[in-house]
Amino acid sequence: MIKINRFSPIQYGKLIQSCCIVFVALALPFFLIPLPIPFLEVIFHQRIYLMLIVALMIAVSIPLGWQIYKRFYHCILSYDADSFAFQKGKKDILKGQWRDFTAVSLVRSDYDLSIRLYKDENEYVDLPVHKVKLNPQNFRSKIMEFIKTEEE
Amino acid sequence: MFMAEDELLLIEKELTVGGGKWIADFTESFRNFKVKDLKFDLFATGRTRVKGFFLSRIASHLICPDYYVGCFVFKAKKESVNRNILSEMLDAIRGYMRKKELKWTWLIVLQGGYAEPFKNFVESMTNYDVGIILYDTSSKELSYNSPLGKQMAKYAFPKALLRRR
Numbered sequence: 001m002i003k004i005n006r007f008s009p010i011q012y013g014k015l016i017q018s019c020c021i022v023f024v025a026l027a028l029p030f031f032l033i034p035l036p037i038p039f040l041e042v043i044f045h046q047r048i049y050l051m052l053i054v055a056l057m058i059a060v061s062i063p064l065g066w067q068i069y070k071r072f073y074h075c076i077l078s079y080d081a082d083s084f085a086f087q088k089g090k091k092d093i094l095k096g097q098w099r100d101f102t103a104v105s106l107v108r109s110d111y112d113l114s115i116r117l118y119k120d121e122n123e124y125v126d127l128p129v130h131k132v133k134l135n136p137q138n139f140r141s142k143i144m145e146f147i148k149t150e151e152e
Numbered sequence: 153m154f155m156a157e158d159e160l161l162l163i164e165k166e167l168t169v170g171g172g173k174w175i176a177d178f179t180e181s182f183r184n185f186k187v188k189d190l191k192f193d194l195f196a197t198g199r200t201r202v203k204g205f206f207l208s209r210i211a212s213h214l215i216c217p218d219y220y221v222g223c224f225v226f227k228a229k230k231e232s233v234n235r236n237i238l239s240e241m242l243d244a245i246r247g248y249m250r251k252k253e254l255k256w257t258w259l260i261v262l263q264g265g266y267a268e269p270f271k272n273f274v275e276s277m278t279n280y281d282v283g284i285i286l287y288d289t290s291s292k293e294l295s296y297n298s299p300l301g302k303q304m305a306k307y308a309f310p311k312a313l314l315r316r317r
Contacts (some may be wrong), residue, residue: 098207105182108168110203137161144183 006078007132014073019065031046065071075131081146086127094125098146115140117147159289159313160194163225166310174307176221176256177202185224188244193262194225200255208302219255223304224247228263234270238284245282258283258304264290269297275297285309 072089079085086094096117100151103118107126113136115127129136160183168177178198185195192205201218203209224245231237238261246259259282266286274297276282283300292315296305 058294103182105180106168108182109179111169113168137164140183 001045004078006040006076008074008132009133010070011073011075011131015069018068018073019061021065021068023057024060026061067110075128077127077129077132077134084127088131095125096125098143101147104143104147105141106136115143117143160227162310162312163260164194164196166308167223170195170308170310171261172198172223172308173202175258176200176219176305178221178223187224187248190226190241190244192224193227195222196225197222197254219256220253221256222252222254223263225260228261232265233261233263233286234267235273238270238274242282249281256281256283256300258285258300260285260287260304260309262287262289264288266295274301279304287313291315304311 011066044050069090074089076087077084082099083097084095088103101117105116107114107116112128112130115129115136116124117127120126129139166172168181172178176198177200178196180198181194181196183194185192185263197220199218199220201216202212204212208284212290224241226233226241233241241259245259248254249257261284263286265288270271271286274286275295277284279300281300283304284297285301285305287309288295292313294305294309294314298300313315
């Protein structure tokens with residue numbers, strides 16, 4: 001039986017970012033749409049209404065933010081001894097067989113580490129393992145067991 | 153007490169995300185890297201021009217040359233490294249440098265104990281293309297050549313691997 005490993009931790013930073021986007025989108029009309037003065041007075045002078053509106057916006061922005069996060073940011077890495085698939089949001093980004101690659105390296109871009117899989121000297125794909133909170137060094141060791149590294 | 157893998161991991165981390173930045177911006181590292189018939193345990197590559205943010209990027213662009221550089225790490229297994237093996241490694245490294253247009257490289261050798269004449273030989277070498285660092289895993293001491301090896305030993309070799317004074 002083939003064991004498929006799957007990693008899909010929640011990226012809380014991106015989730016909060018998504019919720020904030022929805023919250024700001026809901027709050028913007030209060031600043032942009034000219035509401036009647038009496039209406040504004042009721043909202044801002046009677047604190048209970050203001051708090052109710054903010055609570056309502058938070059209540060709406062959490063599920064909507066979650067949907068945005070799942071659609072655009074949530075990353076899933078699944079692999080077994082033969083193949084791997086890395087998905088970001090609702091679309092498949094990377095899919096491949098370990099045997100198609102000849103070498104593996106660890107790449108740093110700014111402060112994030114990714115795994116680089118080489119098909120040949122010039123053609124490669126990057127697996128952003130930091131997005132699924134995997135230890136890149138340990139994961140590289142696993143990949144090196146899967147593929148035979150041949151370098152000149 | 154560090155295991156062999158820990159030593160390599162520490163060196164790799166120091167090069168890519170630690171003090172290695174004082175030498176070059178090492179962005180990529182390979183394990184079990186083959187050059188000719190030799191297999192190096194670790195090979196890190198990068199450029200001497202660091203990216204940085206706004207001001208440091210401008211300063212780096214104006215001051216630093218944009219050389220492609222590399223660092224090979226070799227952990228001695230059964231056979232201890234001597235002059236002949238070192239010469240083979242340097243030949244292989246220089247061949248790779250020519251092929252990939254690397255300007256500078258470093259060779260770090262990890263081994264438990266070195267013969268005194270061999271250490272003196274390395275320390276007396278003056279290479280402007282390859283820096284050599286010998287790390288004694290038992291005494292935790294470094295020997296290096298000048299000028300490249302000295303700079304690597306001073307800034308980019310992990311302090312955790314050295315004996316505390």
